[in-house]
Amino acid sequence: MNPLYANMPTTIFEHMSALSRETGAINLGQGFPDSNGPEDVIAAAARALSEASNQYPPMPGLASLRQAVADHYRHHHAVDLDWQQEVVVTSGATEALAAAILALVTPGDEVVLIQPMYDAYLPLVLRAGGVPRFVTLQPPEWRITREALEAAFTPKTRLVLLNNPINPSATVVPADDLALLAQFVTAADAVVVSDEVWEHVVFDGRAHQSILGVPGLRDRAVKIGSGGKIFAMTGWKVGWTCAAPAITRVIAKAHQFLTFTTPPNLQAGIAYGLSKEDSYFAAMRADFARSRDRLTDGLTAAGWSVLPSAGTYFLSVDLIASGVHLDDVTFCERLVREFGVAAIPISAFYTEDAVRHVARLCFAKTDATLDAAIPRLALAR
Numbered sequence: 001m002n003p004l005y006a007n008m009p010t011t012i013f014e015h016m017s018a019l020s021r022e023t024g025a026i027n028l029g030q031g032f033p034d035s036n037g038p039e040d041v042i043a044a045a046a047r048a049l050s051e052a053s054n055q056y057p058p059m060p061g062l063a064s065l066r067q068a069v070a071d072h073y074r075h076h077h078a079v080d081l082d083w084q085q086e087v088v089v090t091s092g093a094t095e096a097l098a099a100a101i102l103a104l105v106t107p108g109d110e111v112v113l114i115q116p117m118y119d120a121y122l123p124l125v126l127r128a129g130g131v132p133r134f135v136t137l138q139p140p141e142w143r144i145t146r147e148a149l150e151a152a153f154t155p156k157t158r159l160v161l162l163n164n165p166i167n168p169s170a171t172v173v174p175a176d177d178l179a180l181l182a183q184f185v186t187a188a189d190a191v192v193v194s195d196e197v198w199e200h201v202v203f204d205g206r207a208h209q210s211i212l213g214v215p216g217l218r219d220r221a222v223k224i225g226s227g228g229k230i231f232a233m234t235g236w237k238v239g240w241t242c243a244a245p246a247i248t249r250v251i252a253k254a255h256q257f258l259t260f261t262t263p264p265n266l267q268a269g270i271a272y273g274l275s276k277e278d279s280y281f282a283a284m285r286a287d288f289a290r291s292r293d294r295l296t297d298g299l300t301a302a303g304w305s306v307l308p309s310a311g312t313y314f315l316s317v318d319l320i321a322s323g324v325h326l327d328d329v330t331f332c333e334r335l336v337r338e339f340g341v342a343a344i345p346i347s348a349f350y351t352e353d354a355v356r357h358v359a360r361l362c363f364a365k366t367d368a369t370l371d372a373a374i375p376r377l378a379l380a381r
């Protein structure tokens with residue numbers, strides 16, 4: 001057995017969701033909305049299930065979805081993609097990450113990881129034989145600094161893994177930080193994989209900047225997207241990679257022996273959804289922003305110190321600033337068992353130099369769920 005997996009704990013998301021089910025807690029841990037997703041997108045997938053082919057779709061994805069991805073990004077992010085040569089559909093962003101990392105990392109290559117980082121990144125890099133080098137972001141600003149990049153990059157750096165907007169810090173990477181990163185990536189002749197699954201969930205008038213539009217990175221970047229995230233249907237594992245043809249060809253080779261393809265009806269549903277009007281995406285953002293404000297206001301009124309959320313389904317509380325002198329793991333275990341709310345300790349997103357005084361809460365919930373959670377969280381301070 002491979003010790004990497006044999007010695008690995010179950011993910012913090014599954015652990016907290018299982019605890020939440022066991023204890024009957026309100027689950028503000030794992031990030032998923034408690035709505036079911038847009039009905040017309042579901043209907044489009046249902047139509048495809050009964051009216052279109054249920055046999056293997058093309059390995060790189062349905063033409064209609066690859067075209068829709070290219071059209072969507074041309075419209076929303078001013079990025080031009082050749083849908084035939086630059087888009088591969090995967091089974092969720094998770095498979096896109098696996099395919100990109102397997103395709104781009106040769107054993108011994110150094111990979112720069114930016115902490116806090118989504119929990120799938122490090123195990124995939126290690127399995128590919130990559131050697132991790134960490135850049136650590138600190139609350140409340142979570143900025144990428146020149147000093148941290150200088151310390152992490154070496155002549156062996158081949159890949160950088162970026163997440164923007166960042167889960168769990170709920171920040172949008174500033175344009176200056178992207179430009180700084182671009183200087184290092186270019187100088188190292190490296191490639192950057194940018195996990196942009198939260199691209200549409202940004203608030204207060206912010207615009208998402210895709211890595212493919214950062215000067216100097218068009219041909220040395222892989223952008224990853226997720227239909228499940230864009231349409232708040234996290235169980236739909238439909239993702240994709242977008243990258244220059246030379247990179248895409250190699251990612252497709254890795255993808256063909258991971259999953260080969262993704263259920264065609266779900267691909268058809270997402271293809272339909274990506275052409276929705278701007279007003280749909282604006283309304284979705286406004287809805288999530290309203291939930292964010294509801295939870296922020298309730299927590300603030302209860303004396304919690306809330307770190308601002310610029311995007312994603314998440315906000316965080318600063319335990320020290322809130323007068324709670326427990327580490328994040330102890331606090332989250334107590335919160336779920338004694339107060340009936342599941343949250344995620346931020347330290348789970350670090351491998352070294354972990355921040356241990358911040359807990360993440362998911363606000364992508366109905367008002368009733370948030371209103372039930374707030375008094376419980378008030379008691380937990």
Ligand code: PMP
Binds near residue numbers: 238
């Ligand atoms: N990357 C990040 C940063 C995420 O937050 C998530 C899930 N929330 C994923 C990847 C996984 O996306 P998918 O469900 O499409 O595999």
Ligand code: GLN
Binds near residue numbers: 029
């Ligand atoms: N991305 C989700 C989160 O951050 C969880 C996904 C998962 O459970 N693997 O909560």
